[in-house]
Amino acid sequence: MTEHAKIRQFVETNGRRFVETLKEACSFPSISAEGLGLEQMSDWLEDRFKGMGATVSRLEVAGAPPALLGEFRGTASGSGSSSGSGSNAGRTLMIYDHYDVQPVDPIDLWHSPPFEPAERDGRIYARGVSDNKGDLVARLCALETYQEVFGELPFNVKFFVEGEEETGSLHFEQICRAHADRLQADHCVWEGWRIDHEGRPELVYGCKGLLYVELRCRMLTYDQHSSNACYIPSAAWHLLRAVASIRGADGKVAIPGFYDEALGPEPADAPLIERLPFDEASELKRLGITSFADGLTGMDLRKALIYNPTANIAGFVTGYTVPGAAKTVLPAEALAKVDFRLVPNQDAGDIARKLRRHLDDNGFGDVELETIGEENPSRSPTDSVLGRAIESEAASWWSLEPAVWPLMPATGPMFPVARLLGIPICSPPGVTRPDSAIHAPNEQIRVDDFYDVIGYTAAYLSAYGQL
C-alpha cells in the first residue's frame, strides 16, 4: 500500500469527523472588520492545538487581536530552527493561516445563515469555509492524519495564525518584529492557494505588493455655478490632470523611478510560466471584451500577470454624478483612489515618496496624498526543500499537472515572513476554487476538495520530512 493510499484510507474513515470539526470552526462569527467573535474563535483554536499536544502562545501587540502560535515538537528536534542546514534534523516548518473572516453583507443573499454551516450537494456553505478556515482545519486534520499513519513528525511545526488578515493585516509586520525570536523557522507553508475550475492544483511562491493612495483636491469653500468656470479654479480638472499624469498613453506608469527596483523574471521562471494555464478565449468572454489591455496575449500576457506593476484607478468622484440630469456645477473638491500593484523589489513607501515628488514637480503640490494601504511584494525561491515537497506531491496527488506561479498577481502579507523573518514561503493548493465565492454570499467549498487537501497536506508533510 502506497503512502498516498494509506493516507486516503485514513481520511476516508475519519472524513465525517473532520467535516464536523470544520463546521464547528465555521460557527464562530470571527469578523475582524467588526471586531466580532475573535476571542471565542481564538479560544477554540487554542483548545484544539492543546488537545493535539501543542504548546500555545498568544503573540500580542497593542490594538490587534492576538496571533496564535501553536508549536508541535518533532522527534528529531533540538533547539528549534536548523538555520537551513539542509538536513531535516531539528528543522522547523511554519504554517501560516488566519482565523478571521470577512463580513457577511449582503446577508439577504445567503441561502443559509453564514455561521450555521450547511451541507448541500456535496458542498459546505459558511462564511470563512473557503477563506481560510477550510485550509486551517484541513491542516490540523492533516497533522492528525500524519501522526496516525506515520507516527511522530520528524520536524517541528509552528502554526502561526493571525486574526486580522481580512482587514489588511495592519499589525502583522509589528507582530513579526516584536516576536521575531519565537517565529524562527526554516520554511513557511502559506495560506492555501487554489484549485482551478478544471481541478488543476495551483501553487505560488510570492505575491505582488500594494500601495493604495487617496488623492484629494479641495479648492473652494463650496460648489459653484459652472457659468463662472472662466475664472474659478476647478478641483475636478486639477485632480483629473494630476491622476492622468500618473500613467502614460502606453499604459506604463509615468512616475520617475517607478520601475527602478522592479525585478524581471528569474531564469528558473521561464518553464513555469510556459506551463501556466490561461484560457484567453473564455477570459475574454467572461470580461465581455475582444482583446486584453495593450493587446497582450500568449506569453506576454502571462508575464504581465507576474512581472508588471500597475497603477489602477479604483475610484474617482467629483461633482454631480446622477446620469441624465444637466446640473451645471463647478465642483469644490475631487477624490481619486489609486492602487499600485508592486513587484519585488519595489517598496510601497518608496513609491509613495516618488509619487509625491512627481505630483510636486508637475504643478500638483496642492493635491493631498494619503496612503491608506500598503504591503510590500515578496517572492521566495522556487527551488526550496518545501517547494519541492509541495510540487512533487501535488503532481502525484491530482491528475492534472500543477500550475506553479513564481508570483501571484494579488497581494497578501507574505513580506514580513519572507523578508523580515527571512523564511522561504510556498503556498500550496488549498480548498478554494474560482466559484468558492470568497468574500461574497454563499461562500462554499467542495467536501471532496476538503478531503483532498487534508490528504495532500499529510503527503507533503511526509515528503518534507524525507527531503
Next chain:
Amino acid sequence: MTEHAKIRQFVETNGRRFVETLKEACSFPSISAEGLGLEQMSDWLEDRFKGMGATVSRLEVAGAPPALLGEFRGTASGSGSSSGSGSNAGRTLMIYDHYDVQPVDPIDLWHSPPFEPAERDGRIYARGVSDNKGDLVARLCALETYQEVFGELPFNVKFFVEGEEETGSLHFEQICRAHADRLQADHCVWEGWRIDHEGRPELVYGCKGLLYVELRCRMLTYDQHSSNACYIPSAAWHLLRAVASIRGADGKVAIPGFYDEALGPEPADAPLIERLPFDEASELKRLGITSFADGLTGMDLRKALIYNPTANIAGFVTGYTVPGAAKTVLPAEALAKVDFRLVPNQDAGDIARKLRRHLDDNGFGDVELETIGEENPSRSPTDSVLGRAIESEAASWWSLEPAVWPLMPATGPMFPVARLLGIPICSPPGVTRPDSAIHAPNEQIRVDDFYDVIGYTAAYLSAYGQL
C-alpha cells in the same frame, strides 16, 4: 412733479395691493420639473391678462405646458410689428417671463411653507418670488401703473410667458418656430436680471450658450479585482484620458475648431466692461482661494467672464468612491458630465460634432457621447431703442450707476427670440439680489425692490414710448 415722482406716488399708494397679487401668484406650486400646478398657474395668469384688457392665446406644442401670449393693443398700433421702422407708431414690445418655478427640496430647510408666501423683515418669502414671479407680477403692476399715470400705451405689448424655463425650456425653440407669426415684435424685455449686493442695478444684452454632454465608457461586464489591472482594460483610465484630452494645461479647450466661431468684443463693449463692478478681494474670500484661474485679474478677468467659452467637469464618477477604505476594484464603467459655456456665434450642435470627431481622432471612438442639454448663445446690440430706454431710466431711478453686461456669463433661452425671431433683447434689473436664494430654500425678495422694479418698469415703458 416729475414722471418718476408720479410713478413713485402711485406705487406707494397701491403697493400693498401689488404685494397681495404677488403673494397670490406665489401660492401656486407651478413646479415644471414635477408637472405640478402649471394649469392652475396659467389659468390665473390668463385671468389677470384678460382682466387688464389683453387678448390671450395659449401657444401649444406637443409635450410642453402652454406658453401664454397676452397681447395689449396700444393707441398708435396698426398691424402689429413695425419691422424696426425707428418710429414708435405701431411698435410692439415683447416681455418674456416664465410662470414655472424650481422644486422645493430640501423642504426641511424652509422657515415657512414655500407656497404660503410670508412677509418677514421687509421681505417676501416663497418659491418663485424671485425667479421669476416677482418680475412677472411687477411688470403687470407696472402696466397698470403706466395706464393710471400716463393713460393708454402708445405701443403694443406682448407678454410671452413660458412654463418650462426651469427644466431647460426644452420646447421653447419649437414654440417660437411654430408660432413665429404671432411672436413678431420690435424689441424684447427679458426676464429681469438683478440688483447687486450694493444696490446697483445690472442689465444684460445676451447670454452664453450651453452644451451639456455625458461621456460614458463601459468596458467590462462587471467590476474586476484590481490585481488583474495588468491585462484587463480600464474604463476609468480610458474615460479619464478622454476627458483630459478636452482641455489643455493652459486652460484652453483643445477640441479642434472649438474657437472658430467665437466672436470677441465689439467696439462698443470696452467702456461697458471698464465700468463693470467686480470686487476681486471679496470674491476671492467668498471662494476661499488666493488667486483666480490662470491668474486672471482686472480687465482680463472681466473679459474672460464675457468672452471666454469654457469646458467644465460638472461630474465624474467611477469605481469605489468611499473615502478611507482600500477597496481594490477595477471599474467596469465610468461616467463624465461636461458642460461647455458657449459664446456667440458658437453653435451647440456644431461643438458636439467637433467633440465627437476629436474623441474619434484620439483613440476614444468607443467613448459614448450623449447631449443632454443645449442652448445657443446670443447677444443683442447694446444700442437698441429698448436698451437706451432701460439704461437711461435705470441711471436715474437708482442712486448707483447701472452695470451693463454685453453678455452675461450664464445661460438662458434667449437664442430663439433674439436669433430665430430676430428680436433685439435687453434684460433690465429685476427683483433678484445675490442673497435671494433662487433655486434654494427660503427664496426671497425685498418688498422695496419689488416696488422699485414696478416703478422703474413703468418709467422705461414711458421712455420707450417716447424714443
